[in-house]
Amino acid sequence: MLTLGLESSAHTFGAGIVDDGKVLANAKAMYDIGAGGMVPSKVAEFHALNAAGVIRDALDKAGITLRDLEGIGYTRGPGLGPCLQVAQLSARTLAHRLGLGVAMVNHCVAHIEIAKHASGLKDPIVLYVSGGNSQILKLAGKPFRHYRVIGETLDIGIGNMLDSLARKLCLNPAWGSTVAKTAEGGNYIELPYTVKGMDFSFTGLLTRAEELAAKMSPKDICFSVQETSFAMLCEALERALLLTNSKELCVCGGVAQSTRLRSMLTSLARENKARFGYVENEFNADNGAMVAFTAERMLLHGASTSPENCDIMQRYRAEEAAVF
Amino acid sequence: MRKLSRGAEATIYLTKIFGKEAVVKIRESKGYRVRVLDERIRYYRTRSEARTIFRAMAAGVPVPTLFGVARFSICMEKLEGVLLKDSRITPRQMRYAGAILSLLHNSNIVHGDFTPANLIAKGGKLHVIDFGLSESSNSYEDKAVDLLLMKRAVSGPLYKHFSDSYFSSSRSSKAVLARLSEIELRGRYRLRTLGPATPGKSSGNQRSQTPQRQG
Ligand SMILES: Nc1ncnc2c1ncn2[C@@H]1O[C@H](COP(=O)(O)OP(=O)(O)O)[C@@H](O)[C@H]1O
Ligand SMILES: [Mg+2]
Numbered sequence A: 001m002l003t004l005g006l007e008s009s010a011h012t013f014g015a016g017i018v019d020d021g022k023v024l025a026n027a028k029a030m031y032d033i034g035a036g037g038m039v040p041s042k043v044a045e046f047h048a049l050n051a052a053g054v055i056r057d058a059l060d061k062a063g064i065t066l067r068d069l070e071g072i073g074y075t076r077g078p079g080l081g082p083c084l085q086v087a088q089l090s091a092r093t094l095a096h097r098l099g100l101g102v103a104m105v106n107h108c109v110a111h112i113e114i115a116k117h118a119s120g121l122k123d124p125i126v127l128y129v130s131g132g133n134s135q136i137l138k139l140a141g142k143p144f145r146h147y148r149v150i151g152e153t154l155d156i157g158i159g160n161m162l163d164s165l166a167r168k169l170c171l172n173p174a175w176g177s178t179v180a181k182t183a184e185g186g187n188y189i190e191l192p193y194t195v196k197g198m199d200f201s202f203t204g205l206l207t208r209a210e211e212l213a214a215k216m217s218p219k220d221i222c223f224s225v226q227e228t229s230f231a232m233l234c235e236a237l238e239r240a241l242l243l244t245n246s247k248e249l250c251v252c253g254g255v256a257q258s259t260r261l262r263s264m265l266t267s268l269a270r271e272n273k274a275r276f277g278y279v280e281n282e283f284n285a286d287n288g289a290m291v292a293f294t295a296e297r298m299l300l301h302g303a304s305t306s307p308e309n310c311d312i313m314q315r316y317r318a319e320e321a322a323v324f
Numbered sequence B: 001m002r003k004l005s006r007g008a009e010a011t012i013y014l015t016k017i018f019g020k021e022a023v024v025k026i027r028e029s030k031g032y033r034v035r036v037l038d039e040r041i042r043y044y045r046t047r048s049e050a051r052t053i054f055r056a057m058a059a060g061v062p063v064p065t066l067f068g069v070a071r072f073s074i075c076m077e078k079l080e081g082v083l084l085k086d087s088r089i090t091p092r093q094m095r096y097a098g099a100i101l102s103l104l105h106n107s108n109i110v111h112g113d114f115t116p117a118n119l120i121a122k123g124g125k126l127h128v129i130d131f132g133l134s135e136s137s138n139s140y141e142d143k144a145v146d147l148l149l150m151k152r153a154v155s156g157p158l159y160k161h162f163s164d165s166y167f168s169s170s171r172s173s174k175a176v177l178a179r180l181s182e183i184e185l186r187g188r189y190r191l192r193t194l195g196p197a198t199p200g201k202s203s204g205n206q207r208s209q210t211p212q213r214q215g
Helices: A040-062 A081-098 A107-119 A158-168 A175-182 A203-212 A219-246 A260-269 A289-299 B035-058 B091-106 B138-153 B156-169 B175-187 B192-193
Strands: A005-007 A012-019 A022-030 A071-077 A101-105 A125-129 A135-140 A146-152 A248-252 A275-277 B002-006 B010-017 B019-027 B065-068 B073-077 B119-122 B125-128
Touching: A005 A040, A005 A107, A005 A289, A012 A040, A012 A289, A022 A040, A022 A260, A022 A289, A040 A081, A071 A081, A071 A107, A071 A289, A081 A101, A081 A275, A101 A107, A101 A219, A101 A289, A107 A125, A107 A135, A107 A146, A107 A248, A107 A275, A107 A289, A125 A146, A125 A219, A135 A219, A158 A175, A158 A203, A158 A219, A175 A219, A175 A260, A175 B002, A219 A260, A219 B035, A248 A260, A260 A275, B019 B035, B035 B065, B091 B125, B091 B138, B138 B156, B138 B175, B156 B175
Parallel strands: A005 A071, A071 A101, A125 A248, A248 A275
Antiparallel strands: A005 A012, A012 A022, A125 A135, A135 A146, B002 B010, B010 B019, B019 B073, B065 B073, B119 B125
16 A cells, blocks of 8 residues: 655654555655754744655655555654644645545654564564653553553653753764764763663763763763663663563664664673564654554554544654554 | 572572571673673662661561672572562552551662562562662652552552552651652653553643654
């Protein structure tokens, strides 16, 4: 079923096209945050300006026209309101014109579904790490099939924590991948480490790291923050694996692009005799293909909404979304 | 030594000391973390677990007797009985657990992982184990998190027995209760504690105040 998926929950406007679970196109335009943060209205404006071009790009790459589409999906949430509106409006307008049903996709579920599909895992413990979210999830069946959160951050998401650190240290661009580059060859300095059962917290770590910014080298700070925060995730995950007797582990979301995190997870999986899987970076960064992939499944299972009933949900939790 | 079980951070071995059955809890090295951090965590946890067992015992909390401590390992009394998580939990046991937690909190000990996986039941009695994540703290937040972990681990009715008993004997009930609802209101625990919602229905379109990524 030729499906177009639109994503605009944060700094990326993405348009992906999927047919029968196969990705045909994954086009995107990314807002350049530079050394500053994100002003939602500015980013939304960027999305609005780029939407048509990115969609056209995706159609060209897939070698199809709008008329060929059989379904449409967009990210309903979670995300920033003004940003979410852009994909919602585009999807809605197109669906109306083409007379198609729409799938309202949960952003976290889309990340998980494409990673699970790519790694061939059946029922893994999932670590979902992105800007605002850091969660450990597992499929649950009642009262409907959904991803249940079994552990998560007690305060901020790990991505936002790394972004804040980058801003404090005046790194450019101010986000996680720059922290990773800066961390290379650093030495470990002691920082707060907070795990509670399968939950964890990052503010104590961030506050201390920011205090040290004046005295220590950015390299050592970045290295230590990464090592400490990733180790916290690993510990919580290990507890989750044991508690659920699971032998499969999967990581997804923007921070899953970190090679250091992935190598730690590889080691963790080996020590627990578990299989470990992830998807290529292109699909861990926000993208439209994951939305199209999830939307196709939803539509095939009848989870279709008419264009006039589409909406956005800024705090749409994974648990609230039915999984097919 | 015979291996008894392997937990998330430690392996438990069976041994004998002074002719009595005992267990040795050894905190294993984890290949995924850098050496300094690895040793710091294992050392710190071992030390704080031993300290807390000692303090908890003084406060009248049923814990295993401590026999000895090394850098990364603890030797303690072997408790008979079954893990609460592997048995059918009764309301009475939940009230008992609530009383135990309030006893700990009244002595400013937070457990850090107070769930049925860390309570051993025998006869009408319960013992608490696994103080690796424990801390000496009088913070309401830390205490509230202890309650939340139990809330998530058991059914609603069982939790009610637990919390009723806890709040009837805790010295800082009001403040802990307030903090508990505050943490739940932060949104992160909402669905998880109330059980899953129906698809697509939610708190909906609140305005986000901070220019941060939420996805
Ligand atoms: N004192 C003890 N007596 C009997 N069994 C114990 C004792 N301490 C631990 N165990 C067993 O070992 C398991 C793991 O111990 P625990 O202290 O909870 O370590 P972990 O931090 O790995 O969860 C427990 O679930 C329990 O079955
Ligand atoms: Mg335990």
